[in-house]
Amino acid sequence: MIAFGLALSLSAVAGSAHAGTNGAEVCLLGEGELTVSDLPDGSSVIACNAVGRIVTYDGTGVTVPEPGTAVSVDTLATDGSTHGFTLEVASNGIVSYDLAEAGADTSTAGSDVSDALSNPTRTAGDLSLESDGTDADASDAGAGAEVADVDAAASTGACSDGSYTTADRKEYGTYNWYIGDGGMPGGLSRTDAKWAFYDAIDNITDSYNNCGYSDTVGAKTNFLSETSYEADINTSSQCTDRDGLSTWDAGDLRSGVVATTCSWTWPMPGVKNDLREADVRFNTHDYDFTNKPTSSCSNKYDIRSVGTHEAGHVFGLGHVGSGHENLTMYTNSFLCTTKARTLGKGDVLGLRSIY
Structure with missing residues (x-):
């Protein structure tokens, strides 16, 4: 004893x-916060009473979901480093991780399952610190004429680079999304932000490119409405409890992170996990954004370039690293350029491999 x-x-x-x-x-x-060593592979979230606890890894974190759910975090960092992982809880409560961020090679032949979240979670920690109609980000007003897209200049490299990675998730149905509360990147109104985000998401679902690839990607999306809910992402770029709405917004994230995507899926044995919700937040606390880069642009990220990259994560694409700078899913987003709005060969092939 x-x-x-x-x-x-x-x-x-x-x-x-x-x-x-x-x-x-x-x-x-x-x-306090746990690490993947505190709650290792094979642990039981039921025996450990771990549901609702935050687990961290390599500078990111997720809130442990209920059994039968997986949660993934992907961050776009200013230094081009990759930070992200997936925590999956099986229906019996057993934990498993994918710490490589992407690279899953599971079948895509599953089917969509309807979602019903009976008790959506709204906590103070989920909310942006910004009030309605305000934003720390500088406005685009008076910025001058937008420079021409640099797609053609980048096309040689982008159209010859077939590299891609994919995550263990797929939107089998339609990605229904909302505009969240509070200020928007670039000082945009919520209506203008809606169209900027809509264009970015369409770049993925329509596999927009100038490499000559036709759109054979079957991914679907639909904007539903504005909402008083916020993206379920906190100021440390960690995924909080999901509230059932896929929300795009802006606010405070960890310094060094331009944007974060959190995705929740249902595990599907033998096929890619079924997407339930995916939230996106732009970091307007530390960085400025613009919806129309001009010749005088300085130290601003293009909203639609960053948005296209984040939409790639929503629909199952992972990051590609050094040597693949011309692809949309490169680990960094360059200042004052629109090239990531247009997909490269690898981006298109990655989407085709899923859809």
């Missing part, structure tokens, strides 16, 4: 979850 009590005490200090000698789950988690 003394030895058993000592083992439990040590587990409590370490914040660990593991199987006991009799096969029963022994799970004593510490206070």
Whole structure:
């Protein structure tokens, strides 16, 4: 009994979850945020009472969802580094991770399942700190004539680079999305932001490119309305509890992160996970955005370029790294350029592999 009590005490200090000698789950988690080591593969969120706790990895984090749900976080960083992972909770409560951010090679032949979230979560932590109609981001007003898209200049590299990665998710039905509350990037009104986001999402669903590829991607999208709900992403660029609405908005994120996408899916054995919700937030607390880069543009990110990249994550694309700078899904978004609005060869092929 003394030895058993000592083992439990040590587990409590370490914040660990593991199987006991009799096969029963022994799970004593510490206070505060957890790491993937605190709640490792094979742990039970039920035995550990871990649902609703934040698990962190490599500078990002997600809130542990209910059994039968997976959650993924993808961040677009200013330095081009990749940060993101997936935490999946099986229907029996067992945890598994994909810490490589992307690269899943599962079949895409599943079908959409209707979603019914009976008790949507709204907490103060989910909300932007910005009030309606205000934004720290500079307005586009008086910025002058928009420069021509640089698609043609970038097309040689973009159209010859077939690199892509995909995540374990797919929108089998229609991605229905909303405009959230608070200020918008570029100082846009919610109506103007809607059209900017709409164009960015369409770039993905229509596989918009100038490489000569026809649109064979079957992904579908539909804007529903404005909402008082916010993207379920906190100021640390972590995914909070989902509220059932796929919301695009702007607000405060971790410094060094331009935008974050959080995606929730239902695990589908043998095929890609079924997308339930995907939220996107632009970091207007630390960075400025524009919807029309001009020749005098300085230190501003193009809203539709960043939006196209984030929409790529929504529909299952992962990041590509160094050497693939001309692709939309490159790990960085360049200032004052529109080239990421137009997909490259790898971006199109990645979408075709899913849809």
